[in-house]
Every structure is written in structure tokens, then in C-alpha cells.
Amino acid sequence: MVKIKDSKYYIQSLFLSILILEISMINEYFTAKKKLYVQSVKGRFRSLKTKLNYIFLTIYSFAPFVRYERGEGISNQAILIDITNSKAFFFFIEIWPQEAYYLAGILIIAAVMLFFITSLFGRIWCGYACFQTVWTDIFVTIEKLFQGDRNSRILLDRKNNFQKYFRKTLTHICWILVSLLTGFLFTCYFNDSLQLINQIFNGNISLKVMGWIFGIAGMTYIMAGFAREHVCTYMCPYARFQSAMFDNNTLIISYDKNRGEPRGKWKQGESFENRGHCIDCKQCLVVCPTGIDIRNGLQMECIACGLCIDACDNIMSKVGLPKGLIKYDTLSNLLEPSQKKEFKILKPRTFYYIAILLIVTSIMLSSLILKAKIEVSINPDRNPLYVKLSDGSIRNGYEIKITNKTYLRQSFRLSVKNHNQLISSSTNLDLNNLEVDAQSEAFFKIFLTVSKNYLNENNAKEMIVEFEIIDNDKSQSYSANSKFIFD
Numbered sequence: 001m002v003k004i005k006d007s008k009y010y011i012q013s014l015f016l017s018i019l020i021l022e023i024s025m026i027n028e029y030f031t032a033k034k035k036l037y038v039q040s041v042k043g044r045f046r047s048l049k050t051k052l053n054y055i056f057l058t059i060y061s062f063a064p065f066v067r068y069e070r071g072e073g074i075s076n077q078a079i080l081i082d083i084t085n086s087k088a089f090f091f092f093i094e095i096w097p098q099e100a101y102y103l104a105g106i107l108i109i110a111a112v113m114l115f116f117i118t119s120l121f122g123r124i125w126c127g128y129a130c131f132q133t134v135w136t137d138i139f140v141t142i143e144k145l146f147q148g149d150r151n152s153r154i155l156l157d158r159k160n161n162f163q164k165y166f167r168k169t170l171t172h173i174c175w176i177l178v179s180l181l182t183g184f185l186f187t188c189y190f191n192d193s194l195q196l197i198n199q200i201f202n203g204n205i206s207l208k209v210m211g212w213i214f215g216i217a218g219m220t221y222i223m224a225g226f227a228r229e230h231v232c233t234y235m236c237p238y239a240r241f242q243s244a245m246f247d248n249n250t251l252i253i254s255y256d257k258n259r260g261e262p263r264g265k266w267k268q269g270e271s272f273e274n275r276g277h278c279i280d281c282k283q284c285l286v287v288c289p290t291g292i293d294i295r296n297g298l299q300m301e302c303i304a305c306g307l308c309i310d311a312c313d314n315i316m317s318k319v320g321l322p323k324g325l326i327k328y329d330t331l332s333n334l335l336e337p338s339q340k341k342e343f344k345i346l347k348p349r350t351f352y353y354i355a356i357l358l359i360v361t362s363i364m365l366s367s368l369i370l371k372a373k374i375e376v377s378i379n380p381d382r383n384p385l386y387v388k389l390s391d392g393s394i395r396n397g398y399e400i401k402i403t404n405k406t407y408l409r410q411s412f413r414l415s416v417k418n419h420n421q422l423i424s425s426s427t428n429l430d431l432n433n434l435e436v437d438a439q440s441e442a443f444f445k446i447f448l449t450v451s452k453n454y455l456n457e458n459n460a461k462e463m464i465v466e467f468e469i470i471d472n473d474k475s476q477s478y479s480a481n482s483k484f485i486f487d
């Protein structure tokens, strides 16, 4: 017979074997692909990307430290997904477990926003704001800091000396530190950030939270350090269906074939007559974070980051030709270059998307703002449905659930509104003072007993009982109906 101790050992061994297998598969998969040595570039899109990176990273890093006062004993973290208590907080908005439909609403809004932006500007979310792009950018910057730009990195990889391993070690140490910081910041969205810092410094952090930090750090290290462009190309579903959102007026990265071809090498002082403007320097290729050649046309791998535009514009300036051989342009201009049309933001699709966004957002916001702060529900006992007492009277049992979504402890009194003849009773409960803590649910077991005489006078099989629950402080009343069964 397998003992519990042995089975634990087998499970651990199984997980370890799967982990080793996965690591070897990941390693084999990525080493089978040609390694990209992305070159840095200067230009307007690079500087826009850097500025946006700073903005997004600042928001991401500081958001879990913003406070919003809710009341005593309740976390004052403005943005918090409290998994332990199954609640999500966003400033004054709260989502309780029974309100999971709000999450569906948020996802619909996010998806429509993404479709809307993609229909106008193509895949710019991927190029400028996606976590994968932003973190890969940070990791490449660190790589460049310790190992130099593209050519130095290629040379360094060919060597086998102390300098190589020293520089690589420093790079990996920094990557690990950034990954751990990412893991910590991400975990702060699921735990009180200030308490978490306290726990880390006092060394009393739970194993579960530590697992989250190290798990997210590990994912960051693999995704931004090794997987990089493979995530955009092979793992991200968005790359697959983005073209369904494009129309002829969507901005895409395009190489002007009419102007660029026939391409060819160029020497200082040579004329550009009877040839294209592309000097085949491959600068657009070496700066591309996904390693594609945009001169082959729009490809699924293109994340619309615009870095190839910067690289080509720099080359065009050096050879004395106008910029814009590679540029953001619409498909209709590419297909019919003779009929140059201005990029239009206002088009039928824009109005459809705005209309959907307005409708879904206003429904969500109004229901979130107007939702009840106190909720009452009554569940009659199912087994047994009723109990016949020795004097002939009938007793029904109920469970009353009061949900207090306010930030204050509340007290309620319970009564039966429509049947004075019913006798309310319960076990050790003061029905005039049912207390419910702030941000909590409370369950109260009560019994209603009806006399034999009342049942004889009212010849019915069942009757409806209307419970009234009155808030003792504000004198607001809430009612809920249930059946009283006696046959």
C-alpha cells in the first residue's frame, strides 16, 4: 500500500521531472531559432516608445501604493484584487464574488477598446504598450549596457573568455533583479502593498505569496530574457486575428516599393537615377525587435513599433533623400499610390466602436454607482420542509443572508410584515439587533411557527411571508418574500 509520505514523494518527483522536461524543451526550442541581435536606433518613434515606457512603468509601479480611505479594518489600497476575501477594489468601485458579471463587462470594454485602436492605428498596442514589448525593451537595454550594441554582442558571443562570462553574469543578475521587482510589484496588486513590504523586511512573508513573487519573476525572466519575439509571433493570439480588424484606412507600417525598388548597394556620390531609393543597408532589418524584413510587405510578426521607420529615415538623411521610404500609411494608399488619400480618423467603424463603448461603459458605470449597499435574501429550509409541533402548530425554518457592502458595521431588526399571527422565533437571536460587520455577509437562522387555529381558519396549502429588515441607524427597510409551507 502507498503511504501518504510516499505519495507526496512521487508527486514531487513527477513535478520535478515535468519541470526538467519543460526547461529542456524550452531551451531546445529557443536555441533552434536564430538568435536576434537587435540594434538600438535613434529617432522620433524610438523616443516616443521610450517616453511611453516611462509613463506605463511609472503607472504600473506606483498604482498599488495609491491609497483610498474606506474605513476601519478595510484595506485602503485604491487598486486591489483581494483573492483571500474574493473582492476587487478600484477606488470607489468594488466587485464582490457574486458580481463576476462586472468582470465580463470590463473584459468587453477592454476588448472593444483594443479592436477600436487596432482598426484605426493597427497593432500599436503591441509596439508601444504591451507588457511583453515593454519588458523586452528593458531587458535589451540592460543587455546593451553590459554587452554593448548589436555588433559587440555578436562578437562577444563568438568569444569564450572571462570577459564574456563576466558581462553575461552581470546582465543576468540585473535581469533577475528586474524580474524579482516585477514579481513583487505584480503581487502588490493582489496583497496590501505596504503590509507586503513590512512582511518582506520582517521575514514573515507567507510561502504562498513568496511563490507568487518568484513565479511571476521566473515568467518575466523567461519571457523578456529568452522568449521575446517568439511570444508575439507564436504565443499571442492577437497577432493571429489582428488583420480581421484592419480596413483599407487602417495605419500600417509600409515600405514604399514604388520608390524603393529596384534596390541596390550605393556608394557616396553615386546618382539615384534609374534605380530605387533603397540602398539595401538592412538597417530596417537589424533594428526590428521581431527580426522581419518589412520590405517583404506587411507580416503577421510586425508589432508596428516604428523602429524600422527611424532606421530608414536616418539612412535617408545620410544619403540626402527625403524621409518616409518606410512609414505609417494606409492600405488604400499602398494599393493605389496615385490617389493619395489622407488618413481618416472619423469613419463608420469609429462610430460603431464609440457607440458600443459608450453603451457598455454607461451601463457598467451606472450599475456600479447605483448598486445596493445592503442586500437581503431568504432561503427556506428544504429538508424538512416543515415540522409539525406537538400542539398541532407548524414550524418552517429559514436562513436569512444580509450582505453589508458599506464600510460601517450595521445593525438590523427583523419582522414579518404581512402575517401578525405568525410567531417569530430563533435560537438565541435578538431579532431587533442583527449585527453585520462592514464589508461582510452574515447568515441568521430563524424559525416561524403558525398556530393550529390560524391554519384551520386559512384553508390553504401554503402562504407567502414577507420579511422586513430595517436598518436600525438609517431606518431604511429591505424586504424579501418566501413561502410558508404546512402541507
Ligand code: SF4
Residues within 6 Å of the ligand: 253, 284, 287, 288, 289, 290, 291, 292, 293, 294, 301, 302, 303, 304, 305, 306, 307, 308, 309
Ligand atoms: S517591421 Fe518595423 S514596425 Fe514592424 S516590428 Fe519590425 S521594426 Fe517594428
Ligand code: SF4
Residues within 6 Å of the ligand: 255, 260, 277, 278, 279, 280, 281, 282, 283, 284, 285, 295, 311, 312, 315, 325, 326
Ligand atoms: S533601412 Fe531603408 S534603405 Fe536601408 S534597407 Fe531598409 S528600406 Fe532600404
